[in-house]
Amino acid sequence: MDTTARPRAGGRRITFLVALAVFAQESTWNFYDAQVPPLLMAHLGSAAVVGLLMGMDNIIGLFIQPWMGNRSDNTRTSWGRRMPYLVVGMPLAALIFLLIPFSAAALPALIAVMFAYALVVNSFKPIAEALVPDFISPERRSRANAVVKIAAALTVVLASVLSILIVDDHPTAAFFIPSALMLVAVVVLASTVRDSRSRGYQQALAEDRESTETRRPRALDALRDIVRDTDRSRLLLMLAIALFGGAWAASRSLMTPYGMEVLGLSRGDAGGLTLVSGLVYIVVAYPVAMLAERFGRLKVIALGMAVFAVAMLAATLLRSPAGTVIALSAGAVGASGFIINAAVVLWNLAPSARVLGTYAGFYTVSWATGGFLGPALVGAMVDVTGWRLMPVDVAIVTVLAIATVVRIGLIRRSPTEQETKP
Structure with a gap:
C-alpha cells in the first residue's frame, strides 16, 4: 500500500x-x-x-x-x-x-x-x-x-x-x-x-x-533577522524579487505605449499584445514547477530570468506585432520560472514555521515594491534611450536580478551554508 x-x-x-x-x-x-x-x-x-x-x-x-x-x-x-x-x-x-x-x-x-x-x-x-x-x-x-x-x-x-x-x-x-x-x-x-x-x-x-522566549516573533524582529544575517540569502532574494517584479511589471504596463510608438498599432491592438503570453503562462506554469522540484528552484529561477531577458532582446530585433507576440510568449515561459518558485524559496528559507505568514507578507511586499518602482525606472530609461529600446531596458533590470540570484546560489553552495533544497 x-x-x-x-x-x-x-x-x-x-x-x-x-x-x-x-x-x-x-x-x-x-x-x-x-x-x-x-x-x-x-x-x-x-x-x-x-x-x-x-x-x-x-x-x-x-x-x-x-x-x-x-x-x-x-x-x-x-x-x-x-x-x-x-x-x-x-x-x-x-x-x-x-x-x-x-x-x-x-x-x-x-x-x-x-x-x-x-x-x-x-x-x-x-x-x-x-x-x-x-x-x-x-x-x-x-x-x-x-x-x-x-x-x-x-x-x-x-x-x-x-x-x-x-x-x-x-x-x-x-x-x-x-x-x-x-x-x-x-x-x-x-x-x-x-x-x-x-x-x-x-x-x-x-x-x-x-522556546524560552515568552514573546512570539514580530514582523520587525523577522526583518531584523534577515538584515543582520551574515548569510544574506534571504535579503538578496527579496532584492531579486523586487528587481524582477519591476522588470515584469514594466514589460506589461509599458507594452501598450511601446506598441503604439514603435509598432504603429492602435491603442486597442497594442493593448492586446500581451494576451497570448498570458495564456502561455497559464499553460507552462505547472510543468515549470515540476522541473524546479526536480532540478532545483534556484537553477530554474536563474534560467527562467535569462530566457526572459533574451526574449526582451529578441522583441527589440523582431520589431513587428507578430515578432513581439512571439517574444513576449517566450518571455512568459521564462518569467514563470521565477514567479512560480521565488515565493517557495523564500518560504523554505524561513527559520521557523512560526514566521511563514510573515515571510508570505515579505514576498508580496517585495513583489509589489518592484511593481510600483519598476515601470517608473524603465520609463526613466526610455526617456533616455527612446521607446525603440524599451525591451532592452527591461532586459537590463532583469540582468541585475539574475546576478542577485546567482550570488544566492554561490552562498547556498558554500561549505558553511548547505542548500536546503530552496
Whole structure:
C-alpha cells in the first residue's frame, strides 16, 4: 500500500482550496483595476491623479501585509491561525466591493470605499497564500504554488469577460459576480479547512513549547533577522524579487505605449499584445514547477530570468506585432520560472514555521515594491534611450536580478551554508 497516497491527496485538496480563495480574491482585484478607473475619470480630469488613487492599494499593502501575516503567525485558536482572519476578512471585502458602484456618484465616498476595500483585502492576502507552506511539504510547494498562480492568472480572463459581456448593460450588477465568488469561496473554506491540523501549525506549537522566549516573533524582529544575517540569502532574494517584479511589471504596463510608438498599432491592438503570453503562462506554469522540484528552484529561477531577458532582446530585433507576440510568449515561459518558485524559496528559507505568514507578507511586499518602482525606472530609461529600446531596458533590470540570484546560489553552495533544497 502506498503510504504517501493520503498525504498527497490531502495536499492536492488544500492546494485546490487555496487556489479557490486566491481566485475569488484576485477576481475582485482585477475587476477593480479594470472598472474603477472609469468611475474616477467621471470626476477627475487628470490621469496622474487617477493613477495615484489606483496605486493606493500598493502603498497600503507595503505596511499592512507583513504585519497581518505576522499577526496570523502569532494567532492560536482551535480553528488554527489563518482561518479566523479569512472567515472575517473575505465576507467584509465582498461587502465593501459591492459598495463601489453605489458610492461612485460622489468622489469622496468613492475614495473612502476604495481605501476601505484596499485595507481589508491587503489584510488577508498573505494569510490566504500562507496556507500553502502551512499544509504542503517543502519539496512539493512549487507545484502547489503553480496551481495558485494559475488561478490568479485566470482571473484576468474573468475580469475581461465580465467587462465585455456585462459592464455596458449592467454596470452595477457586474460587481455582484466577483463578490459572490468570494462569498462562495469563504463558505467552502470555512466548511472544509481547519489549519490547526496543518503541518506548519503543529510545528509552530512545538516550537512554542520548546522556546524560552515568552514573546512570539514580530514582523520587525523577522526583518531584523534577515538584515543582520551574515548569510544574506534571504535579503538578496527579496532584492531579486523586487528587481524582477519591476522588470515584469514594466514589460506589461509599458507594452501598450511601446506598441503604439514603435509598432504603429492602435491603442486597442497594442493593448492586446500581451494576451497570448498570458495564456502561455497559464499553460507552462505547472510543468515549470515540476522541473524546479526536480532540478532545483534556484537553477530554474536563474534560467527562467535569462530566457526572459533574451526574449526582451529578441522583441527589440523582431520589431513587428507578430515578432513581439512571439517574444513576449517566450518571455512568459521564462518569467514563470521565477514567479512560480521565488515565493517557495523564500518560504523554505524561513527559520521557523512560526514566521511563514510573515515571510508570505515579505514576498508580496517585495513583489509589489518592484511593481510600483519598476515601470517608473524603465520609463526613466526610455526617456533616455527612446521607446525603440524599451525591451532592452527591461532586459537590463532583469540582468541585475539574475546576478542577485546567482550570488544566492554561490552562498547556498558554500561549505558553511548547505542548500536546503530552496
